[in-house]
Amino acid sequence: MSRASLAAITGEVLVGALIPERYRVDRSGHVPGGAPAVLVRAADVDDVRHAVGYAAEQGLSVVVRGAGTGLAGGACAGAGTLVLDVTGLDRILEIAPADELAVVQAGVSAAVLDTAAAEFGLRYAPDPASAAISTIGGNIATAAGGLRCVKYGVTADAVLGLSVVLADGRLLHTGRRTVKGVAGLDITRLFTGSEGTLGVIVAATVRLQPVPVDTVTVAASFADVTDAAAAASAVIAARVRPALLELLDEASLREARDLLGIEERAAGAFVVAQTDGFGARAEARLVADTFRQFTSRVEVGTDPATADQLLAVRRAALPALERHGRVLIEDIAVPRSAIAAAVQRITEIARRHDSRIHTFGHAGDGNLHPIIVVPADDPAAEGRATAAADEIFATALELGGTITGEHGVGVLKRRWLEREQGTAALEVQRSIRRALDPAGLFNPGKVF
Amino acid sequence: MSRASLAAITGEVLVGALIPERYRVDRSGHVPGGAPAVLVRAADVDDVRHAVGYAAEQGLSVVVRGAGTGLAGGACAGAGTLVLDVTGLDRILEIAPADELAVVQAGVSAAVLDTAAAEFGLRYAPDPASAAISTIGGNIATAAGGLRCVKYGVTADAVLGLSVVLADGRLLHTGRRTVKGVAGLDITRLFTGSEGTLGVIVAATVRLQPVPVDTVTVAASFADVTDAAAAASAVIAARVRPALLELLDEASLREARDLLGIEERAAGAFVVAQTDGFGARAEARLVADTFRQFTSRVEVGTDPATADQLLAVRRAALPALERHGRVLIEDIAVPRSAIAAAVQRITEIARRHDSRIHTFGHAGDGNLHPIIVVPADDPAAEGRATAAADEIFATALELGGTITGEHGVGVLKRRWLEREQGTAALEVQRSIRRALDPAGLFNPGKVF
Numbered sequence: 001m002s003r004a005s006l007a008a009i010t011g012e013v014l015v016g017a018l019i020p021e022r023y024r025v026d027r028s029g030h031v032p033g034g035a036p037a038v039l040v041r042a043a044d045v046d047d048v049r050h051a052v053g054y055a056a057e058q059g060l061s062v063v064v065r066g067a068g069t070g071l072a073g074g075a076c077a078g079a080g081t082l083v084l085d086v087t088g089l090d091r092i093l094e095i096a097p098a099d100e101l102a103v104v105q106a107g108v109s110a111a112v113l114d115t116a117a118a119e120f121g122l123r124y125a126p127d128p129a130s131a132a133i134s135t136i137g138g139n140i141a142t143a144a145g146g147l148r149c150v151k152y153g154v155t156a157d158a159v160l161g162l163s164v165v166l167a168d169g170r171l172l173h174t175g176r177r178t179v180k181g182v183a184g185l186d187i188t189r190l191f192t193g194s195e196g197t198l199g200v201i202v203a204a205t206v207r208l209q210p211v212p213v214d215t216v217t218v219a220a221s222f223a224d225v226t227d228a229a230a231a232a233s234a235v236i237a238a239r240v241r242p243a244l245l246e247l248l249d250e251a252s253l254r255e256a257r258d259l260l261g262i263e264e265r266a267a268g269a270f271v272v273a274q275t276d277g278f279g280a281r282a283e284a285r286l287v288a289d290t291f292r293q294f295t296s297r298v299e300v301g302t303d304p305a306t307a308d309q310l311l312a313v314r315r316a317a318l319p320a321l322e323r324h325g326r327v328l329i330e331d332i333a334v335p336r337s338a339i340a341a342a343v344q345r346i347t348e349i350a351r352r353h354d355s356r357i358h359t360f361g362h363a364g365d366g367n368l369h370p371i372i373v374v375p376a377d378d379p380a381a382e383g384r385a386t387a388a389a390d391e392i393f394a395t396a397l398e399l400g401g402t403i404t405g406e407h408g409v410g411v412l413k414r415r416w417l418e419r420e421q422g423t424a425a426l427e428v429q430r431s432i433r434r435a436l437d438p439a440g441l442f443n444p445g446k447v448f
Numbered sequence: 449m450s451r452a453s454l455a456a457i458t459g460e461v462l463v464g465a466l467i468p469e470r471y472r473v474d475r476s477g478h479v480p481g482g483a484p485a486v487l488v489r490a491a492d493v494d495d496v497r498h499a500v501g502y503a504a505e506q507g508l509s510v511v512v513r514g515a516g517t518g519l520a521g522g523a524c525a526g527a528g529t530l531v532l533d534v535t536g537l538d539r540i541l542e543i544a545p546a547d548e549l550a551v552v553q554a555g556v557s558a559a560v561l562d563t564a565a566a567e568f569g570l571r572y573a574p575d576p577a578s579a580a581i582s583t584i585g586g587n588i589a590t591a592a593g594g595l596r597c598v599k600y601g602v603t604a605d606a607v608l609g610l611s612v613v614l615a616d617g618r619l620l621h622t623g624r625r626t627v628k629g630v631a632g633l634d635i636t637r638l639f640t641g642s643e644g645t646l647g648v649i650v651a652a653t654v655r656l657q658p659v660p661v662d663t664v665t666v667a668a669s670f671a672d673v674t675d676a677a678a679a680a681s682a683v684i685a686a687r688v689r690p691a692l693l694e695l696l697d698e699a700s701l702r703e704a705r706d707l708l709g710i711e712e713r714a715a716g717a718f719v720v721a722q723t724d725g726f727g728a729r730a731e732a733r734l735v736a737d738t739f740r741q742f743t744s745r746v747e748v749g750t751d752p753a754t755a756d757q758l759l760a761v762r763r764a765a766l767p768a769l770e771r772h773g774r775v776l777i778e779d780i781a782v783p784r785s786a787i788a789a790a791v792q793r794i795t796e797i798a799r800r801h802d803s804r805i806h807t808f809g810h811a812g813d814g815n816l817h818p819i820i821v822v823p824a825d826d827p828a829a830e831g832r833a834t835a836a837a838d839e840i841f842a843t844a845l846e847l848g849g850t851i852t853g854e855h856g857v858g859v860l861k862r863r864w865l866e867r868e869q870g871t872a873a874l875e876v877q878r879s880i881r882r883a884l885d886p887a888g889l890f891n892p893g894k895v896f
Contacts, residue, residue, distance in 0.1 A: 100784075142630065149628070170872050179784070180593055180597070180853040182850075183852050183861070184857060186591070186604070186640065187876055190634060210687035240726075278726075279728070283726045335544070335547040367627075401629075402628075402629040408630055408631075421621075421622075424618050424620040428614070428620060428884065432638075434883065435880055436879065447633075
């Protein structure tokens, strides 16, 4: 039967040394021990079922791969694994404009869906930074975030239903096509963010939303990150619901401006907000007025070109830091009231561990990305960076936050999960995993 | 130890005939066989743990009760049960305005929390019709909906974290205090909507939202429900995000006006919308213009008094029908594009089964409440109503919808769950239930 399973696969099967090296790693920097035994590039859902059946028989574990752009090691595949590449499942099966939903296969990218939806005046709201290159299946498996989720919700909020291949090879359909629905346990949400540990997501029904009628961008520089964080908090307190609200600390701003060749005026920290919808202008005025309580350096743009220009600094932050070495992209979230405290403590951690750490992120929802730069020419930097990362996680928890706002646990944060959630929560998750995948077929050694 | 468990309870313990009759039933009309053996009115979380321990030892199952306002029989308690009343856990533990969240015990009502939050310019967005009398614990257990969830999300969207007493008596904390967070499986969402089958929800961390700066109400009468549904769809297609969008069919409107003593002008169906936030006026103009493509009878109100008046018809619909007998409050949801078809088919079902069925509901999210009136003086009406309800559920599924938009499965829709979701989905849910509650202690015979 195992031979039959493999023979039935209409996609591509590669074994051993023929498997490209890139399937071992994602974008986290984690390198697993060993290399995968088999690679299946699925052409359809039946291929997925055959591959899962074959792996179960052969005692291989299954590592599902979208584009491999994960940042926590969740899709890394080492020894004893069958890598199941689902990027070939790349069809948009349906767009239903009146019901504002789409049905897509797992290998479609968010950007491709977004473009297709735009023909109907709709969009797929979740916008992870990787939207152009990652897959929706991967976005769902990691419950990915993004910039505009401060107003429009994260990936999990956009998922109405899933099709999932289970450990026993059965195809499960979850969820619904309606906006509302409460029949049974919310297993759609359980698979969303399960990081490949419960089954293989092969398709999804996702919510679409209207493209906003108007968008305004407001950007400002502040004396320091404390002022910037206070200004961002004041925007939220003013009842504005920005569509994005991003913060860069002093060093990130300096680096980003340097990369863009923007002549540095005064030093400081940076906040950029976008408001959208029917109240965009009124909200933007309120944002600008709020910023002006903290700084005189406020710019407003109502056209796409100016918006792009004002957002360019935020977009340049990561590439700017990547010039200086390998980057560890951390991903804590704290209650919004603790943003300034978190950035200050990260600055102290950087000093204590003699590491270069710059922080930017989503001030609207308290999700910060401390970027630890590991210079290639400093062999001891890696160890210092790891120690600093641990202190950053501890700080997030001390401030009432989480070790991961949108990237997931994967392998890198596994030992932190119990510390955040407690023994009972971990045991509940493990018992669910055992119930759905008794043999531990899917992504063992990840998350729990 | 069992004696010790009971003796340790600081709340009230009643047994046998001393237990008030109301604990057997909720508002669904379902009456279980037999009566509960023990009632524990918990005074604190330890009481809950002791009660669960006692029930496990005595072979009693545990039925958790909030206010008993459920509409699916989920909190009905018959023979062999220990009823666990958690309404005594009624403290608001914390309101954190800067982080826009509250921590509340399960027995707090949504309305009480909403009032407390208002002091900070915030509100608890989910607004089930029962908000003044039901408990947040019950709202969470049933994943309750409401009117304004078309813009602000359902109860599940407002829940950040839970405290739950498990079958083994352990206290589990799930979730987080941050807006974003993806660490581990989303077990917060798993318990939300689990209808008492996985554990006892004793506290919750919930999201608060700013009170909108402005609200406008637009109401209109239409020639018939087809026009009304088309107008509601056109509002959504115009990219407006109303804060509520409610529809009444012809008969519901007639009955509601009759109850309110409003002189009936032309017959027809009714739609009322509210827009809010910074763009409320602009959105309301667009709603009114959209309605006017279908009718000339459009009214707009910008002050609270006019809003109340325009919404009065919607609020009167259920009480108006209750004058004519016992009401079965059904709760299907269909894709928005199928609302008119659903209402038309329900009208045909009513005719075929010689039943009085009037439909109103949440046009913004396709969640319809067909109300089947069972006159007390017609002994055969009950049977016809049940047959009609079954056809309504079948119609919902045929139109791509669900058997329950916001009330839950309970006992009344149990045999429909597999038909909606399929065998694999039901088995997955049962396996999760077994993993968390191997002895089937919590609410056996409900949902699955």
